[in-house]
Amino acid sequence: MLRWRLWRLFWYVALLLSVLLIAMLCYTPSFHCLTQEPLENPRHRPVVVLIWLWPFNKTFELDLCSSLFNIHDCILTADRDFTDKADAVLIHHRDIAWDKSNLPQGPRPPHQKWIWMNFESPSNTVQIPGLDNLFNVSLSYRTDADISVPYGALVQAEDIEDFVPSKKDKLVCWIVSNYRLHHKRMQYYKELQKYVKVHVYGDLFERHVSKQEYKDIISSCKFYLSFENSVHKDYITEKLFNALDLGAVPIVFGPARKNYERFVPGDSFIHVDDFPSIRALAKHLFLLHHREALYLRYFRWRRHFHVMTTFFPGENACRACEYLQQNRQYQVLKDLYQWFWDTSEGLDLPLSFY
């Protein structure tokens, strides 16, 4: 009788121990217990991002996240048969119709996130009604976006030989396609033109500038006007990064110097606000023109960094995918207007010297 009881006790203990063991394994991240759906593990399947409309109606290579940006397990597709299966739908603000009729219709799968993508500045982005509480994540150049992708970046490089700028036959250049008299940058340009010859190119001047001409022009100038079309926090575009890359010293007009210095070293550019007047700026340019050693100081950063320009929109889509792999929580973009079009900062900076 006693032996029988002991035997039963033994089985109870054994059962208890095995339950405990299974429970422990379930809580250990490296094991998967039976009740856990493999789908819930982000590593188990690629993230599918549906490109709903081609940004600016231009197609791009979809098979690039892995090869170009080292971001794996991403499937970018433009095939709308994936509307119900995609983890995310990427929607470029520019291409949304006023009545949203060209957005996905029908119920949204519960896990699916809609990504609001916009790389224009608030001044150049129309406020389409009905966008609050529609999207889940923001993808923008803004550093406070959910997915923040700047127009370019300087990345650490191995020590590089001293940079020798290519031969220059012009002092100041500007390539401008969006030439609007009301843009504040026009006032700076016109004022500067009084003191220095500015070589201007673009649709309204000579003619359309091809990609190769664009590079040749910028690299043959000592200074390049990296003038943004509007002044907004973080709105620092390829105009800056291309000049840095091609070896012209950028003269920037845009947000405050401090904002630029979040992206590039302070000694890599000249800010129009660095001088009490445009005349003083012009004087400084002539000084640098005649004192080569001073001019070359603007290239010292090149010993430590090289320029990466963002490959829009393919890279942006890959970065979105990477974000989704790491952020699986539910989220809603509640106050898109208040956030993006917030005018409390920097919209209309007064001209300091008029």
Ligand SMILES: *[C@@H]1O[C@H](CO)[C@@H](O)[C@H](O)[C@H]1NC(C)=O
């Ligand atoms: C987009 O491009 C395609 C092909 O180039 C063209 O047929 C279509 O009309 C364009 N759509 C818009 C909205 O511009």
Ligand SMILES: *[C@@H]1O[C@H](CO)[C@@H](O)[C@H](O)[C@H]1NC(C)=O
């Ligand atoms: C995405 O946003 C919508 C609209 O606000 C919301 O209903 C949905 O739950 C969100 N989905 C995710 C996966 O965050």
